[in-house]
Amino acid sequence: xxxxxQPASKKPLNLRALQNTPGFMIRLVQLKFFEGFYEQFAxxxxxxxxxxxxxxxxxxxxVAPSSVAGxxxxxxxxxxxxxxxxxxxxxxxxxxxxxxxxxxxxxLTPKGNKLIQEAAKISEPYNRRMLAPLSEAEQGTLxxxxxxxxxx
Amino acid sequence: xxxxxQPASKKPLNLRALQNTPGFMIRLVQLKFFEGFYEQFAxxxxxxxxxxxxxxxxxxxxVAPSSVAGxxxxxxxxxxxxxxxxxxxxxxxxxxxxxxxxxxxxxLTPKGNKLIQEAAKISEPYNRRMLAPLSEAEQGTLxxxxxxxxxx
DNA sequence: TATTGTTATACTCTATAACTATA
DNA sequence: TATAGTTATAGAGTATAACAATA
Numbered sequence: 001x002x003x004x005x006q007p008a009s010k011k012p013l014n015l016r017a018l019q020n021t022p023g024f025m026i027r028l029v030q031l032k033f034f035e036g037f038y039e040q041f042a043x044x045x046x047x048x049x050x051x052x053x054x055x056x057x058x059x060x061x062x063v064a065p066s067s068v069a070g071x072x073x074x075x076x077x078x079x080x081x082x083x084x085x086x087x088x089x090x091x092x093x094x095x096x097x098x099x100x101x102x103x104x105x106x107x108l109t110p111k112g113n114k115l116i117q118e119a120a121k122i123s124e125p126y127n128r129r130m131l132a133p134l135s136e137a138e139q140g141t142l143x144x145x146x147x148x149x150x151x152x
Numbered sequence: 153x154x155x156x157x158q159p160a161s162k163k164p165l166n167l168r169a170l171q172n173t174p175g176f177m178i179r180l181v182q183l184k185f186f187e188g189f190y191e192q193f194a195x196x197x198x199x200x201x202x203x204x205x206x207x208x209x210x211x212x213x214x215v216a217p218s219s220v221a222g223x224x225x226x227x228x229x230x231x232x233x234x235x236x237x238x239x240x241x242x243x244x245x246x247x248x249x250x251x252x253x254x255x256x257x258x259x260l261t262p263k264g265n266k267l268i269q270e271a272a273k274i275s276e277p278y279n280r281r282m283l284a285p286l287s288e289a290e291q292g293t294l295x296x297x298x299x300x301x302x303x304x
Numbered sequence: 305t306a307t308t309g310t311t312a313t314a315c316t317c318t319a320t321a322a323c324t325a326t327a
Numbered sequence: 328t329a330t331a332g333t334t335a336t337a338g339a340g341t342a343t344a345a346c347a348a349t350a
Binding site (some may be wrong): 019 | 179211299
Binding site (some may be wrong): 201226227229230252253254255 | 348
């Protein structure tokens with residue numbers, strides 16, 4: 001250790017190119033959201049994916065696994081594993097459709113309903129924290145832009 | 153098959169909650185960017201991660217692996233594997249620092265320089281395609297917001 | 305003793321193939 | 328034959344532990 005004292009970081013790197021690369025920034029922001037999620041929801045034993053599944057089933061009782069997989073961009077076999085866990089945990093229930101006995105209908109159990117309700121409460125401070133550097137109006141603009149980039 | 157004819161999709165699902173969940177939308181947009189990246193850069197044999205590494209080394213010749221890992225949010229051992237591949241492919245060169253012989257300095261080879269230059273050209277139509285639903289001004293706003301959410 | 309880079313390894317996430325049952 | 332769901336399995340990506348060389 002001689003001179004060259006800088007607090008902790010080494011050098012002022014040139015990051016302009018990457019900062020102006022949308023895909024790169026989106027990826028880093030996404031990692032930040034995931035990291036923040038696990039911090040905020042640590043005690044609930046819930047992941048971003050399971051949160052999305054529960055919210056989707058809550059708003060669409062009877063929805064089919066294939067629909068959930070399609071919307072969440074998960075391969076069906078991978079979703080099935082998560083559904084098995086959610087069902088084992090007593091959060092969702094599977095039943096066979098009477099119209100088409102191949103089809104499965106997903107619904108929340110009371111326990112699942114309670115969990116997603118608590119999670120929704122926690123999600124408010126979580127989103128506030130993640131988006132703190134943006135004004136309310138800007139947060140709305142961001143959401144709107146994201147929905148335009150990826151129409152659902 | 154009786155009645156109930158709807159083109160291909162099954163039902164009009166209620167997606168409002170998820171559409172208004174920033175982390176969820178950011179994740180889906182990020183997946184779209186990755187998917188689009190592999191389409192557009194298919195022939196170059198380059199991944200989003202290796203693109204970022206090459207661009208970072210190009211703009212910061214002599215940068216240390218630990219700095220690259222920190223910025224790209226990769227664990228150092230995982231970055232090392234990628235560096236091994238990039239070096240084997242003749243795209244980057246490692247050399248030991250003379251000041252601190254533990255430290256490694258990364259630079260692009262001429263071949264690496266040529267590759268990132270070609271990739272940068274392809275990245276223009278790629279970004280244009282990904283962000284097509286946004287106006288030029290909106291694209292700038294988005295980038296600026298992302299940088300505020302995740303200051304680098 | 306602390307730091308940088310590296311290797312080995314385990315774990316999670318994602319993708320593909322094949323099977324069951326119903327249509 | 329085609330479709331919805333499921334199982335099994337392989338691969339990619341990510342995280343942790345331990346080591347070598349140097350400070």
